[in-house]
Amino acid sequence: MLTPLSILAVLCAAFPIQEAPVPLPGQPNLVVILADDLGLGDLGCYNAASKIPTPHLDGLARAGTRFTDAHSPSAVCTPTRYGLLTGRYAWRTRLKTGVLWGHDPCLIQTDRSTLADALAGAGYQTGAVGKWHLGFGTENPVDFAEPLHPGPLDLGFDEFFGIPASLDIPPYVYVLGDRAIQPPTVTVKGSAHRRQKGGGFWRKGPASPDFRHAEVLPRFGFRAVEFIERSVRTDPDKPFFLYLALSAPHTPWLPSEEFEGNSEVAHYGDFVSQVDGLVGDVLAALDRLGVGSETLVVFTSDNGSHWPDADIKRHGHDANLGYRGQKADIWEGGHRVPFLVRWPGRVPPATECADLLCLTDVYATLAALAQAPLGSDAAEDSFDQGAAFRGEAGRKPARADVIHHSINGTFALRSGPWKLIEGLGSGGFTAPKTRAPEEGGPTGQLYHLGRDPYETRNLWLEEPEVVVRLKARLLAQRTADRTRAD
Numbered sequence: 001m002l003t004p005l006s007i008l009a010v011l012c013a014a015f016p017i018q019e020a021p022v023p024l025p026g027q028p029n030l031v032v033i034l035a036d037d038l039g040l041g042d043l044g045c046y047n048a049a050s051k052i053p054t055p056h057l058d059g060l061a062r063a064g065t066r067f068t069d070a071h072s073p074s075a076v077c078t079p080t081r082y083g084l085l086t087g088r089y090a091w092r093t094r095l096k097t098g099v100l101w102g103h104d105p106c107l108i109q110t111d112r113s114t115l116a117d118a119l120a121g122a123g124y125q126t127g128a129v130g131k132w133h134l135g136f137g138t139e140n141p142v143d144f145a146e147p148l149h150p151g152p153l154d155l156g157f158d159e160f161f162g163i164p165a166s167l168d169i170p171p172y173v174y175v176l177g178d179r180a181i182q183p184p185t186v187t188v189k190g191s192a193h194r195r196q197k198g199g200g201f202w203r204k205g206p207a208s209p210d211f212r213h214a215e216v217l218p219r220f221g222f223r224a225v226e227f228i229e230r231s232v233r234t235d236p237d238k239p240f241f242l243y244l245a246l247s248a249p250h251t252p253w254l255p256s257e258e259f260e261g262n263s264e265v266a267h268y269g270d271f272v273s274q275v276d277g278l279v280g281d282v283l284a285a286l287d288r289l290g291v292g293s294e295t296l297v298v299f300t301s302d303n304g305s306h307w308p309d310a311d312i313k314r315h316g317h318d319a320n321l322g323y324r325g326q327k328a329d330i331w332e333g334g335h336r337v338p339f340l341v342r343w344p345g346r347v348p349p350a351t352e353c354a355d356l357l358c359l360t361d362v363y364a365t366l367a368a369l370a371q372a373p374l375g376s377d378a379a380e381d382s383f384d385q386g387a388a389f390r391g392e393a394g395r396k397p398a399r400a401d402v403i404h405h406s407i408n409g410t411f412a413l414r415s416g417p418w419k420l421i422e423g424l425g426s427g428g429f430t431a432p433k434t435r436a437p438e439e440g441g442p443t444g445q446l447y448h449l450g451r452d453p454y455e456t457r458n459l460w461l462e463e464p465e466v467v468v469r470l471k472a473r474l475l476a477q478r479t480a481d482r483t484r485a486d
Contacts, residue, residue, distance in 0.1 A: 027122065027370050028343060029295040030241040031228075031282065032362060034084065035275055036077065036131060036166070036250035037327055039305030039319035040338050042272045051264035051317045052272045056280030057340065060299060062350050064342030065391065070357040071414070072303045073381070074405045075327060075334030075428055077166060078133050080302040080359060081245065082107055085114045085134075085155070087363030087379025089403060091478075097409040100133060102165040102205075103141035106150045107134050113378035115363045116156025119241045122372035127159040127227040128152050130220045130245035132175070133166060144173055144180040153178050157243075161223045167216055167247040170205020174219075182208035191252065194267045195311075200252025214254040216247050221278040225285045232289045239370070244282070248275050251306070265317045268307075296343040296369065296389075300359060304333045308430065324455040328428030330406040330421050331455055341389050348391040355388040356414065358402045365389065403477060408433065413474040417450035420470040446470075 041047040043054045045061035046068075073083035078099040079090030086108060095107055108114065116126045136148035142164075152160035161176050171184040184206035192198025202213060224244045231240035248271050255262075255270035259277065263269025279299060286292040305319035306327040312318050325331030339357060341347050364382035367374055369389075381403075387395040404412040404419075410427030413420045421427075422444050424435040437443045442460035446467055449455075460467055 027124070027239045028346075029231075029239050029286075029291055030119065030124070030366055030370065031286070031295055031297045032084075032241075032243050032366075033279060033282065033297070033299045034081070034130075034243070034245045035299070035301040035338075036246050036248055037303065037306050038249055038272065038275065038301035038338065039307060039321065039333075040323070040336060041318045041321035042249075042269075042305065043338055045340075046338060047318070047321050049318075051315065052269040052276075053262060054272070054276040056276045056283060057299065057338075060279065060283065060297065060340045060342050063344065064297075064340060064347045064349060065351045065353050065389065067339035067341070067353050067355070067357055067388075069354050070300065070337055070339030070359070071402050071404065072301070072335045072337050072359050073403070074407075075303045075329055076407045077131075077250075077302050078107065079405065081133055083358070083360040083381070084362050085116065085243075086112060087115070087360050087382030088112075089360065089381045089405070091405050091409070091411075092380075098407060100135050100165065102169045102171050104135045105138050105140050105142065106136055108150070108155055110150045110154050113375050114156045115366060116152075116241065116243070118156070118363070118367045118372040118374065118378070119370055120156050120158070122367075122370050123238060124370065125231050125235065125238055125240040126157045126243075127231070127240065128157045128162065128243045128245070129160075129223045129227060130162045130243075131166065131247045132160070132162050132164055132245070136164065136175075144171060144175075145183040147178045148175060148180070149178055151175075151178055159227065162220070162245070163216060163247065166250055167213060168202040168251045170203055170207065172202075172205065172207035172211040172213070174208065174211065180208065182210050184208050193251065194253050200254050200267070202252050213252055214256065217254075217274060217278065218256060220244065220246060221281050224278075224282055228282070228285050228291075229289060232291055241366075241370075246275060246278070248272075249305075265315045268311075268319075269315070269317065293344040296341070296347070296366070298362065298366075299338070299340040301337040302359075303327050303335055304329075304337065306429070322454055325426050325428065325430045328407040328426075329430050330404055330410045330412050330427035331430070332449075332453070333430075334406060334426075334428055335404050343389070347389055351391055353388050353391070355385070355397050356399055356402060357385055357388070358383075358399065361385045361398065401473065401477065403474065411474060411478065413470050413477075414449075415470055415473060417448050418466055418470060419445075419447045419449055419455070420467065420474065421445035421447075422471075422474070 190204035307319035325333035406427030
């Protein structure tokens with residue numbers, strides 16, 4: 001006869017209890033802040049002539065390391081977010097051009113490891129706040145009246161609060177966990193861009209009754225601080241990982257009243273100032289809670305600023321620091337981004353690092369610092385930049401190449417000082433977007449960034465051996481077996 005104890009023993013043998021991961025000694029808390037459409041030239045620590053005050057970001061640079069050759073894997077939103085969280089180029093997925101829209105299904109497959117998965121497995125409390133822009137569910141269009149699976153909670157995050165896509169892309173709803181707080185039951189009218197004297201650009205579309213565009217960024221800041229406070233107070237021995245994906249300074253430019261007039265660059269500059277203030281709030285929370293010295297903070301942007309030449313002339317402010325092009329372009333202005341790292345006692349203060357870095361490297365680097373093992377099919381395009389973070393003398397650069405990608409699917413390879421671009425034109429927003437080759441003229445672009453960082457002289461015809469070598473190298477990397485395709 002089976003007794004209750006013997007029944008329990010049988011059940012425990014058949015269904016063993018899954019123990020929670022045990023945090024390891026020396027694991028830092030991790031905070032990754034991803035701005036949206038912020039340029040290198042917006043920050044004072046990169047651009048002494050910036051007309052936008054960024055005291056908190058400048059302080060972050062003084063307290064840590066400022067990378068000067070950091071790049072997003074793509075020149076637009078969705079593919080960069082995919083690359084950061086998976087350590088893999090997004091063009092290896094179904095997303096070959098453009099970005100996802102708010103109603104699109106989830107781009108990341110649930111059987112693909114993410115940075116949040118790796119850190120959760122190493123004992124971290126994981127939270128995501130902000131702009132998701134990686135899709136929800138499996139249907140198109142997404143039904144925001146139903147649970148949103150797959151989504152952040154299926155991809156390694158314990159908590160999520162945010163919006164589906166960019167602040168100018170409907171539906172305009174807040175998502176908490178796996179559900180919209182309120183479904184999009186009303187319709188908002190579109191608004192013209194500030195450049196056209198409008199109230200700030202956003203598209204017409206469905207919205208939840210509680211959604212106000214101007215309230216989104218402040219709510220992200222509040223939720224981020226709340227996550228940090230709760231993590232520290234409820235389980236102080238457990239490290240936390242916060243992925244804070246801001247909605248600014250992407251359109252619509254909607255600075256709060258306290259930031260209006262803070263800059264000399266109108267609404268855009270004031271919105272950047274608000275981003276700086278939000279970063280200051282997060283850093284202050286870490287210090288107030290006594291965990292600043294135990295926390296690695298990374299600040300970067302998903303691509304260059306959407307800042308055409310007309311804005312440079314109008315405001316006398318170069319958001320992309322003189323680099324050619326802007327957001328969406330294959331040129332440097334599209335994907336060269338600010339990258340700041342602070343970890344007191346581990347990352348040297350007030351230093352500059354010229355090592356080549358891609359945002360896909362965030363995965364391997366943070367996983368290594370957190371002592372989280374990588375699976376054989378994870379982070380295929382990610383390199384551990386820990387030695388660069390620590391400023392180790394005599395280190396070998398973590399990566400030799402970066403593959404760049406524009407909004408229309410143009411590829412480029414950065415290898416050492418050389419940059420090869422397939423095709424002519426920007427591949428993005430800047431004219432000419434594409435251009436047919438002239439008879440006897442170059443069919444692509446080749447620049448030596450060491451001598452010509454602003455891509456003014458095309459060496460395609462002058463350096464045919466370099467062209468052949470880099471084209472072969474780019475093809476080999478693009479067609480390499482990466483275990484499985486999404």
